[in-house]
Amino acid sequence: MTGVDGVDLRVDLGSLTLEHPLVDASGTFDLLENARRFRGDYFAAFPYAAYVPKTVTSGPREGNPPPRVTETACGMINAIGLENPGVEAFVSSLPALRPLRQPVIVSVGGNAPEDFAAVVRHLEEALDSSPGPPHVAGYELNVSCPNVRGGLSIGVDPGATAAVTTAVRALTSRLVLVKLTPNVTDVRPVARAAVQAGADGLSLVNTLRGMVLDPATLRPFLGNRTGGLCGPAIKPVALRMVAEVAEELPGVPLVGMGGVTSGRDALEFIACGATAVAVGAANFSGLEAPRRILEELRRECAARGFARVGDARGLALARAG
Amino acid sequence: MTPSARRPGDGHEHPGQWAETSRCRVAGARRFGAFTALEVLAPAITREARPGQFVMVTVPGGGFLLRRPLSIFTARGDRLGLLVEARGPGSERLAAVGVGEALEVAGPLGSAFPAADLRSALLVGGGIGCAPLQFLADALGATGVVVTAAFGFRDARQARATGAFDIARLWVTTEDGSVGRRGMVTDLLAAVDVPPSTTVFCCGPAAMIAAVQRWTATEGLRGYASLEAHMACGVGACHGCVVATTRGALRVCSEGPVFPLDEVVTG
Ligand SMILES: Cc1cc2nc3c(=O)[nH]c(=O)nc-3n(C[C@H](O)[C@H](O)[C@H](O)COP(=O)(O)OP(=O)(O)OC[C@H]3O[C@@H](n4cnc5c(N)ncnc54)[C@H](O)[C@@H]3O)c2cc1C
Ligand SMILES: Cc1cc2nc3c(=O)[nH]c(=O)nc-3n(C[C@H](O)[C@H](O)[C@H](O)COP(=O)(O)O)c2cc1C
Ligand code: FES
Numbered sequence: 001m002t003g004v005d006g007v008d009l010r011v012d013l014g015s016l017t018l019e020h021p022l023v024d025a026s027g028t029f030d031l032l033e034n035a036r037r038f039r040g041d042y043f044a045a046f047p048y049a050a051y052v053p054k055t056v057t058s059g060p061r062e063g064n065p066p067p068r069v070t071e072t073a074c075g076m077i078n079a080i081g082l083e084n085p086g087v088e089a090f091v092s093s094l095p096a097l098r099p100l101r102q103p104v105i106v107s108v109g110g111n112a113p114e115d116f117a118a119v120v121r122h123l124e125e126a127l128d129s130s131p132g133p134p135h136v137a138g139y140e141l142n143v144s145c146p147n148v149r150g151g152l153s154i155g156v157d158p159g160a161t162a163a164v165t166t167a168v169r170a171l172t173s174r175l176v177l178v179k180l181t182p183n184v185t186d187v188r189p190v191a192r193a194a195v196q197a198g199a200d201g202l203s204l205v206n207t208l209r210g211m212v213l214d215p216a217t218l219r220p221f222l223g224n225r226t227g228g229l230c231g232p233a234i235k236p237v238a239l240r241m242v243a244e245v246a247e248e249l250p251g252v253p254l255v256g257m258g259g260v261t262s263g264r265d266a267l268e269f270i271a272c273g274a275t276a277v278a279v280g281a282a283n284f285s286g287l288e289a290p291r292r293i294l295e296e297l298r299r300e301c302a303a304r305g306f307a308r309v310g311d312a313r314g315l316a317l318a319r320a321g
Numbered sequence: 322m323t324p325s326a327r328r329p330g331d332g333h334e335h336p337g338q339w340a341e342t343s344r345c346r347v348a349g350a351r352r353f354g355a356f357t358a359l360e361v362l363a364p365a366i367t368r369e370a371r372p373g374q375f376v377m378v379t380v381p382g383g384g385f386l387l388r389r390p391l392s393i394f395t396a397r398g399d400r401l402g403l404l405v406e407a408r409g410p411g412s413e414r415l416a417a418v419g420v421g422e423a424l425e426v427a428g429p430l431g432s433a434f435p436a437a438d439l440r441s442a443l444l445v446g447g448g449i450g451c452a453p454l455q456f457l458a459d460a461l462g463a464t465g466v467v468v469t470a471a472f473g474f475r476d477a478r479q480a481r482a483t484g485a486f487d488i489a490r491l492w493v494t495t496e497d498g499s500v501g502r503r504g505m506v507t508d509l510l511a512a513v514d515v516p517p518s519t520t521v522f523c524c525g526p527a528a529m530i531a532a533v534q535r536w537t538a539t540e541g542l543r544g545y546a547s548l549e550a551h552m553a554c555g556v557g558a559c560h561g562c563v564v565a566t567t568r569g570a571l572r573v574c575s576e577g578p579v580f581p582l583d584e585v586v587t588g
Contacts, residue, residue, distance in 0.1 A: 282386075
């Protein structure tokens with residue numbers, strides 16, 4: 001039975017069962033801001049299978065000087081610089097997420113293992129003293145932000161990535177994902193190091209470092225000079241990296257992302273070995289984008305005769321042996 | 322629904338903001354030089370819209386990842402007016418939209434010009450920054466406020482935009498003197514005779530806003546500025562649109578675009 005409604009979209013991201021493969025990419029979607037601007041009950045309409053908020057750091061961060069974003073050919077560039085109010089403020093905002101049925105995966109950032117540990121320790125203590133809802137199911141360790149000083153120094157180094165993962169693994173039994181950067185010659189050693197240090201899964205990719213000039217002055221446009229490129233322009237790079245990691249580490253759940261704007265894009269990431277797929281910049285095309293992408297994914301599966309979305313997983317990978 | 326909520330103490334208004342997208346038919350498109358005045362049928366938006374607010378518009382035809390922020394130029398009945406200046410590929414496409422086409426529009430978004438309890442208002446606009454001031458003039462005029470407007474344009478071609486406006490007391494300057502007075506719009510301010518209870522509203526290039534800020538400070542006038550920033554989401558999610566203010570870095574799409582003039586930090 002593969003009628004459009006008959007497609008089984010559920011996926012298991014490690015120990016976490018998601019009702020469908022789509023999640024939001026950290027930093028591109030704010031549930032509470034949407035709820036404030038939505039006429040109905042946004043929690044009931046929440047389109048993603050899990051909520052990944054903007055990266056949280058131990059202390060508040062102001063972010064980079066403006067300008068911070070602009071459109072580029074088939075994509076966009078950003079240098080937000082991890083602006084966020086810090087873990088304490090994040091914890092006090094959690095009760096506002098109580099009506100959320102779906103799990104939350106908290107994106108964590110920092111410059112050293114101690115920073116990541118501080119955020120996770122703070123959250124674990126808060127969650128112990130007031131266990132959900134919302135259901136905080138795990139963490140995504142952002143070792144790959146190109147827009148803060150030292151942000152990439154962890155994610156390009158297998159040893160440093162392992163150290164961050166080890167520090168967090170020791171503090172939690174929740175799901176731990178490590179988010180990888182595409183700004184490396186070979187992503188596989190970093191991926192392997194994260195998994196050997198205890199990561200349950202991997203997310204990839206973060207943005208590609210780039211630069212945009214102001215056409216009038218020929219000076220860098222962004223306040224931070226450089227930024228992170230994302231959107232359809234990077235999809236081929238992201239697909240290649242997801243496939244490389246899937247072939248290198250079969251069985252490790254992957255959250256694929258980079259330029260997903262349609263259901264077909266999402267299916268392509270799954271064919272490259274992803275279990276779940278994150279939607280980033282496409283959120284900026286409108287509040288309705290994630291629902292549309294999900295319906296397109298369902299139809300793509302039905303049209304191809306997949307009873308379960310998982311039937312597509314790995315179709316693009318080189319066959320073993 | 323509570324379309325309007327004033328947060329006490331911060332001196333400007335936070336009306337309802339709505340992110341859902343409406344598919345709107347284009348009912349009018351008139352060209353004025355490099356400007357196009359569009360009218361789209363958007364009752365859900367015009368019902369709620371307040372002067373100073375903006376909408377996020379999808380560039381039709383595909384090929385653009387981000388929507389474009391456009392000020393609400395007019396809101397008359399169920400017709401939402403937009404004034405578009407072709408400045409790059411996205412705005413060029415929007416300026417070329419024809420009657421009968423459909424546009425995807427989300428809004429109204431952002432903060433509004435406070436329009437209550439005023440007696441006299443001076444509206445200062447530069448180039449496309451004049452756009453949000455027509456809606457403000459309409460709203461103030463309807464409540465009997467005396468409205469004077471001073472608009473500055475580069476040259477005669479840009480000044481053709483004045484044809485899209487309907488403001489009785491409108492002064493125009495052009496930098497090359499081809500239309501109205503020669504010079505910058507802010508040169509005109511000293512010459513405009515306004516009562517001391519006047520509130521000043523401005524929108525335009527950063528240098529113009531800085532000059533208006535200096536002038537209102539010297540004259541002891543209350544003022545508000547609508548600021549521009551490159552945006553990604555338009556709905557408070559990405560923190561891509563922040564500007565420096567005396568209250569720290571704030572989002573133009575959410576805390577703005579309208580800020581009290583004395584909060585604006587000009588570089
Ligand atoms: C609150 C607000 C209200 C605005 N109201 C109007 C209006 O009523 N009429 C009008 O014609 N224009 C208005 N603008 C400016 C308009 O959004 C830009 O001219 C337009 O986005 C340019 O797009 P483009 O593809 O033609 O240019 P490009 O330069 O090719 O655009 C590339 C990227 O930069 C962004 N961008 C470029 N210039 C600006 C700018 N000046 N401000 C913000 N983003 C920019 C684009 O959105 C896009 O993401 C407003 C901007 C803001 C922030
Ligand atoms: C404005 C913006 C802010 C982002 N902020 C974060 C962040 O805080 N943490 C993070 O891990 N990734 C962040 N990212 C990267 C995205 O999560 C995602 O990895 C990347 O954009 C690729 O996906 P996309 O092409 O679908 O946008 C950000 C991206 C954008 C565009
Ligand atoms: S444009 Fe995203 S927060 Fe303002």
